[in-house]
Amino acid sequence: MRLTFINGSPRGSKSNTGRLMDHFIKGFLETEDNTCEIEYLTKNRRSLTALAEKFAAAEDVIIGFPLYVDAMPGSVKEFFETLEPFMGKANNPAIGFVIQCGFPETSHNRHVEKYCEKFSRRMGCRYLGSILKGGCEGLDIQPGFLTDKYYQNFYLLGLEFGKTGKLDGIILEKLARPEHLTAENMAQVIPFINQELWDAQMEKNGTLDRSFNKPLLP
Amino acid sequence: MKYLVLNGNPYRDRKEMDQYIDRLFAGIKSAGHQVQAFVLRDMKIKPCTGCFNCWVKNPGNCIIQDDANEVARQYIASDHVILASPLIMGFLSSLLKNTMDRNIPLVHPHLEELDGEVHHKKRYDKYPVISFLLEKESFTDAEDIAIATGIFQREAINVRSSLGFVRFIETPVEEVLHAINIH
Numbered sequence: 162m163r164l165t166f167i168n169g170s171p172r173g174s175k176s177n178t179g180r181l182m183d184h185f186i187k188g189f190l191e192t193e194d195n196t197c198e199i200e201y202l203t204k205n206r207r208s209l210t211a212l213a214e215k216f217a218a219a220e221d222v223i224i225g226f227p228l229y230v231d232a233m234p235g236s237v238k239e240f241f242e243t244l245e246p247f248m249g250k251a252n253n254p255a256i257g258f259v260i261q262c263g264f265p266e267t268s269h270n271r272h273v274e275k276y277c278e279k280f281s282r283r284m285g286c287r288y289l290g291s292i293l294k295g296g297c298e299g300l301d302i303q304p305g306f307l308t309d310k311y312y313q314n315f316y317l318l319g320l321e322f323g324k325t326g327k328l329d330g331i332i333l334e335k336l337a338r339p340e341h342l343t344a345e346n347m348a349q350v351i352p353f354i355n356q357e358l359w360d361a362q363m364e365k366n367g368t369l370d371r372s373f374n375k376p377l378l379p
Numbered sequence: 380m381k382y383l384v385l386n387g388n389p390y391r392d393r394k395e396m397d398q399y400i401d402r403l404f405a406g407i408k409s410a411g412h413q414v415q416a417f418v419l420r421d422m423k424i425k426p427c428t429g430c431f432n433c434w435v436k437n438p439g440n441c442i443i444q445d446d447a448n449e450v451a452r453q454y455i456a457s458d459h460v461i462l463a464s465p466l467i468m469g470f471l472s473s474l475l476k477n478t479m480d481r482n483i484p485l486v487h488p489h490l491e492e493l494d495g496e497v498h499h500k501k502r503y504d505k506y507p508v509i510s511f512l513l514e515k516e517s518f519t520d521a522e523d524i525a526i527a528t529g530i531f532q533r534e535a536i537n538v539r540s541s542l543g544f545v546r547f548i549e550t551p552v553e554e555v556l557h558a559i560n561i562h
Contacts, residue, residue, distance in 0.1 A: 171429045229427065231533040232470065235477030236426040241468050264490070264497050272529040279469060279526055283518070342497065351490050351497065359488040362435040373487060375503055376439040377452045 162326060164189055164197040165219040165254070167212070169226035169237035173203035177297045178225040178261055184312040185223075185259075185292075188319030195323050202236055213243040219254040221289065221326070224277075227297070228262035232273045241280065249285040256281050257289030257328060263298030265350050267337045270295065290328040292318065293337045299358045311336070382407050382559070383457040383507070384416040385450065387464035387475025388514075391420065396514050399548040400463055403512075406556045415453060419474050422446035426477045433484035439502060440484055447481035455485055457507040459543060459562060465514035469523045470530075479534070486539060493536070501539045508562050509535055510543035512555070 166186065170176030186197050205212040216222060226237045233241070247253060258277045260270045270293045281288035292315075300308055314336050321329045342350060363369040384404060388396040400416060407414040423445040432442040441448055454460055464475040471479075487500040511531055528545050535542035543562035546555050 171427060176429075227429065229429075229480045230476075230483070231537055232476065232530050234426065234429075235473045235475075235480050238468075238470060238476045239426075239473035241470075242473055245468055266497060268496065269533070272526070272533055275526045276470060276530065279522060283469065341495065344492075347492050347497065351492065355489045359435065362431075363438075366436050368436060368438055371438050372489075373502060374438040377448075377455050377485070378503070379452075379456045 162195045162323060163220040165222045166197060167200045167222060167224045169202045169224055171234050171236055173201050177300045178227055178259060180300050181261060181294065181311065181315050182225055182259060184315035185319035188316040189323035191320050192323035202240055209240055209243040216244060217247045217253060222254045223257045223259060225259035228260060228270055244284060248283060253284055253286045255287040255289050258291040260291055261294045261297040265296040266342050267293045267295040267340050290333065292333060380412045380458045382412055382414040382459050383453050384461045384463060385475065385478060386416060386418045387472045389420050389472050389474045396463060396465055396548055402552045403555060406552055417450055419478055424478050424481060427480040434488040441481060447478060450478055451482050451485060454482060454507065455503055459508045461510050461512055463512040466516050466519055470527055498537055506538065506540045508543040509540045511545045514548050
């Protein structure tokens with residue numbers, strides 16, 4: 162199999178999307194003769210048409226992005242727009258998506274998932290499915306017992322995809338947990354994220370006392 | 380009331396959306412309201428890079444110096460913002476989406492519970508109502524409209540706003556003016 166991974170993260174090669182997909186790709190490449198090419202949207206911003214042509218000639222494509230204001234980042238949308246000339250063309254690739262968000266629940270990703278499914282149909286591309294994952298902001302500072310689990314599931318998903326060409330429904334379901342948080346979960350998770358992720362960075366930058374600044378007030 | 384229209388039509392040669400906005404603008408003004416419109420394609424607005432400087436280094440300010448800062452300033456000063464765009468491949472133009480992505484300095488990084496879900500805390504006391512004015516593509520169907528509207532409802536919650544209306548430019552301007560008045 163020949164996989165093209167288009168990393169749509171505005172953070173380019175230093176992204177949470179890429180961190181997760183590294184494990185998927187590692188699993189995918191375990192099958193002999195499988196190859197994977199990685200394209201970064203940040204490096205292709207001035208040549209989106211060339212990337213669109215590459216897309217059209219590809220076999221299997223996975224497009225990854227972080228959730229930005231409840232949908233794809235504007236720069237990913239721009240890429241979708243450049244694909245319009247290839248809409249309905251025979252031999253379009255099969256496409257899947259990886260959509261991750263900083264919010265701890267996956268429910269936030271569900272609406273843009275519907276968009277991605279419809280987009281695939283409109284393009285005339287076979288839809289491989291969408292990998293949804295919440296809780297992905299600051300993967301590098303999250304405790305290992307959490308991230309190891311995500312990474313292992315991404316690896317297994319890639320391994321299985323490399324063999325069968327299908328995204329395993331059971332692993333997708335595991336990754337998508339929790340869909341919603343219980344009140345109890347929220348009481349634990351919210352203060353943890355606020356302090357360990359955000360306040361810690363502001364403290365380091367000496368900005369914690371200005372955290373609630375309102376600089377744009379008239 | 381103070382209104383802001385963000386014209387996210389990227390096509391200079393497709394006038395229907397622009398002309399509709401002109402008529403809407405005149406209608407809002409003649410009803411005695413304040414209204415301002417930005418034509419986003421004539422402004423310099425780079426995509427958000429996800430650096431979070433606006434949350435952790437210089438709270439509330441974006442590090443990228445371009446016109447998005449003025450858009451954010453006017454946005455937060457408004458009572459109602461009308462986001463206008465043709466549907467392109469079933470969703471808002473990347474021009475408008477990039478502008479919306481650049482508004483994240485308006486909320487706070489901290490999370491809190493809101494109706495059983497986790498959302499960002501407010502940075503400002505008051506946020507405008509947001510509405511969407513759209514233009515259909517030749518192939519737009521009911522499913523596209525339902526998917527886009529579903530996302531808009533989510534966006535309104537996450538930017539600590541409420542969703543006003545979602546209308547297409549085939550709607551008579553008077554009807555949209557009426558919808559504006561009740562929200």
